[in-house]
Amino acid sequence: MHKTLHGYQAGDIRQHLDPRPQLGYEAEKAIREDAVPEAAKAGIRGRCVDFTVKLLEEIRNRLPDNIEILRQMSALSVGEALRHTKKPITELAEMFMTSPEEINQIEIQWCNIHHIQWEHVDNTEKFWCEVESYRDATGDKLFKELCNLALTILSLPHSNAQVERVFSQLNVVKTKLRNRLSLLTVNSILHIRYGLQTAGKKCYQYSLPSSMLRIIGTMESYSSESKQANPEEEEPPLDEDVIQALL
Template structure:
């Protein structure tokens, strides 16, 4: 959700590019707002108040990105529905990273449930004991004669979207070594006996061998969407390729979705089919495995259709806005079917015929090589369109202004909320069981600092503390409590039951040099 900065600020192409990527003003825009409850009305009220505080008209917001929770993404009585009432042209995109992770997770549940147990319990078995890890390393070194390197196991988690495929891959690589290890410790614990029996059953290995390439495809695309500055056109092309890849494995006619392949038609993966043919399982058991794997693919397709909506899939048309395509003579016509971003003009007097004319003249009337240093047209679409936005003809008119505004606003649409999801991991890392009394204000300050340094690519080793920061860190600010005020009064301690009485805490009076020491101001420092 971002306000269009291109209509308000026109300093330089570089500044436009920076603002498009992260911000609309020189402030930290990854902000954390408190909400009394989770209902949509409460959340929307918090967002609306924040926009008012920053003088941002909600009608200028271009896109809204959330996860798939109904209170924020539902069609009725949600945060999105309230935004749509006030801004009908807003683009809504569910977090693609979250959706891809859920698609993979739901499809994996079609396979036998003991697979989930196997890939989670094996890493957990070794994570609690260094002795167990050493024993396995010795067995691994003996069986491989030191030629291969032992790989550490990774525990899958619902909040870690890129781990499941890696966990399956490591287990499959070390399958024989794991069998040997759990045979040696089977007498020690019942859990070890269960894992041994699962490893001994080759059916489980067939299922994991089948699932691995498909899970890796989902996670590879998920990682691409989590990148800091990805190319949206390529991302959504890859998303469409993944969908077609799955359809081709299920349907003989993937475009019309007609005529299903039979589970025995060898469309489930070459390695899987090769290993299954060589096995000595009964034909009935082989057919059962193939049917379960076929159901996995069907469920994956259904989940993509359910969670990746049409608005998200239309983002693939943004590829036509790349410099290479928009300057081509073979570019599509400027229509709402080929370029569904017309509503991003954000202008009540928008003239589609005028913009269509600008689109046609873009590659015909202007030699863009002369407008860039060294006659080199940039491949970065934001840099290119920022220059187009500034271009003036012989009459000193911005002859491509409306078209460039649509293009730049298109690149402002949020692709995912992966950064927000990472905040949950930061909270878990910062507020551990040993630090469970860490105050909310301190936690918020740590999250702000981490977010700011990540967004601006600042390393803590090179960070320099300013004089203002040092002046603000006073006792009154650091040890502020709800029951005390900044008046220089003594805080009476509670009676101590120990023999040594605690010294009373004292908050000093503020001097004129240090009149501003509010903890809230410390949190709002603009670095």
């Protein structure tokens, strides 16, 4: 059984390829000038065809299992979601939802989402977060099922490139001169690096919370079990001398 390649089998793909492929000007000229026998020329061209078929097979094998989901997730873009005339989202919903009631609700919400005046229409992530928090006069979420589907799909990893970058950053952080760093310290450094990157900030732009500033230089700052302060609680102002010492 040949492996399928986007709906075609390997044997079918070969039928769509030219059995006498063009090898390029220099190769064709060398074949003519050297008077290469017909059998040898046919063998060269046949190997080119075999290489093309094998290349397609390898590309197909390297595609992720969720390639169909990644193809169709463009329907969740703001432009597509707010179109008055748009394709149904049933096929995408069936990949994640098994309940007919949920799929029916998703279709209804998908058809009605463009009737609302949304604020974040230039960013897909902010748009769906806004839709998820939208409530009617009774406090019910009108697009609950649709948002669950959208946020689930948008959370899928597109590739392992980000993980590979973490490995590269690990080599930068834990060098031969810093090989005694503990796992907790390395993990914290990487969290800070990628946390700032996600927030779109640099280390010199980040303002430490006052609760963190108070424990700098104390044993509490070395405790991994220390509780984070409740951000809703009012924090006492820092002493002026402490502020000057930290600057």
